[in-house]
Amino acid sequence: MGIEITPEVESLVHGIYADGQYSSEAEVLAAALLLLQQRDRLRNDLRQGCDELDRGERFDGGEVFAELRRHAANLDEHRS
Numbered sequence: 001m002g003i004e005i006t007p008e009v010e011s012l013v014h015g016i017y018a019d020g021q022y023s024s025e026a027e028v029l030a031a032a033l034l035l036l037q038q039r040d041r042l043r044n045d046l047r048q049g050c051d052e053l054d055r056g057e058r059f060d061g062g063e064v065f066a067e068l069r070r071h072a073a074n075l076d077e078h079r080s
Contacts, residue, residue: 034078042071
């Protein structure tokens with residue numbers, strides 16, 4: 001698959017790769033796409049949660065924060 005990216009994006013990807021956290025520029029792009037996917041899921045979850053609150057549904061705060069901590073730990077695992 002061939003894609004075109006702007007010189008600015010190419011420079012950004014190369015800079016991130018050059019920092020040594022990723023083994024290739026393709027890995028940088030894969031990580032970025034994974035983060036976009038996770039962000040979209042989070043937005044959908046938040047939208048769903050707001051809709052549920054608008055309908056008067058409530059959640060146990062401890063359970064919510066425990067789930068957020070698990071989600072954050074998963075993000076950290078994918079970043080490493």
